[in-house]
Amino acid sequence: MQIYHIPWIYTPVRTVLAIWHQLTKTEIIELTKGSVMMRERSRVEDTIYAMQKAGPGSLQVISDFDMTLTRFAHKGKRLPTTHNILNNRLLINEDSTKKMKELLNTYYPIEIDPSLSREEKLPYMVTWWTEVHELLIQQRIRKDMLAQVVRESSAMLREGYRVFFDCLAEHRVPLLIFSAGVGDVLEEVIRQNDVFHPNLHIISNYMDFDHTGVLQAFKGQLIHSYNKRDVALSHATALRELHGRPNVLLLGDSLGDLNMAEGVSEAQNILTVGFLNDQVEERKESYINSFDIVLLKDETMDIPNVILRHIVSPEMASKVQRKK
Numbered sequence: 001m002q003i004y005h006i007p008w009i010y011t012p013v014r015t016v017l018a019i020w021h022q023l024t025k026t027e028i029i030e031l032t033k034g035s036v037m038m039r040e041r042s043r044v045e046d047t048i049y050a051m052q053k054a055g056p057g058s059l060q061v062i063s064d065f066d067m068t069l070t071r072f073a074h075k076g077k078r079l080p081t082t083h084n085i086l087n088n089r090l091l092i093n094e095d096s097t098k099k100m101k102e103l104l105n106t107y108y109p110i111e112i113d114p115s116l117s118r119e120e121k122l123p124y125m126v127t128w129w130t131e132v133h134e135l136l137i138q139q140r141i142r143k144d145m146l147a148q149v150v151r152e153s154s155a156m157l158r159e160g161y162r163v164f165f166d167c168l169a170e171h172r173v174p175l176l177i178f179s180a181g182v183g184d185v186l187e188e189v190i191r192q193n194d195v196f197h198p199n200l201h202i203i204s205n206y207m208d209f210d211h212t213g214v215l216q217a218f219k220g221q222l223i224h225s226y227n228k229r230d231v232a233l234s235h236a237t238a239l240r241e242l243h244g245r246p247n248v249l250l251l252g253d254s255l256g257d258l259n260m261a262e263g264v265s266e267a268q269n270i271l272t273v274g275f276l277n278d279q280v281e282e283r284k285e286s287y288i289n290s291f292d293i294v295l296l297k298d299e300t301m302d303i304p305n306v307i308l309r310h311i312v313s314p315e316m317a318s319k320v321q322r323k324k
């Protein structure tokens, strides 16, 4: 038709198409909640749509464990990390409990201090982890007691955890748990919550027991909260199942967790979600500058679950949220 040869018609047509695209684009309503902070909302949504387009076959999830998959607090009470779960009289004596507490009081403020750089924190973290592990080894912890201390602990996975773990397993999306905690303990927490699925991969500090089942050392390279970059790079080639999955959803609660995706080769889209559990006002700015999405004192998996729903079953997600 003659009309297509008139150049001025293209611009209005293109504008109409752009408006149509904006109108029909789904909006992720849950991201408008007051506890969700984003530096750039449109970038977050565009990344989710790009991941949706590529589908679950291109996705991998990399998550920290302590205070990311587990709750930070419940009914106003702090909940334990995997190291703190071991702080049970069945395993360690009063004197060691006291020493571990002193170490926590000395080094935790350094770990979360926003005025210190990663390099400045590094030596303190190595000292903290090494001393705690030394204490645990001295206490001759027994492997056969681990299940019981996990049962007796107040540790809880975040609300909505079952949807998260089951959804990833159902869609065969690998979940790499990358933890500076204690691997044997975190495995037990996951097992006792019935979500230890075959799509799980774990990188953590594992205990080395002697032939009688008594702790004698920790295996391999020490992982603390600020060397996840080096550890990620050294494991990169071993995690074959994660190859060919260029889209990454990364979950963490510490700025050091942002380096967990460092070993992903040819990453295309990386969406980072940070749980800001503690010292919210002091750390808000640095978190918003570092993570794509920051969740303020949110003890649930709601936002990661919403993101996953958009990626694995876009029809279902858009049906309820299509912009009117």
Ligand SMILES: [Mg+2]
Binding pocket: 064, 065, 066, 067, 068, 252, 253, 254
């Ligand atoms: Mg953590």
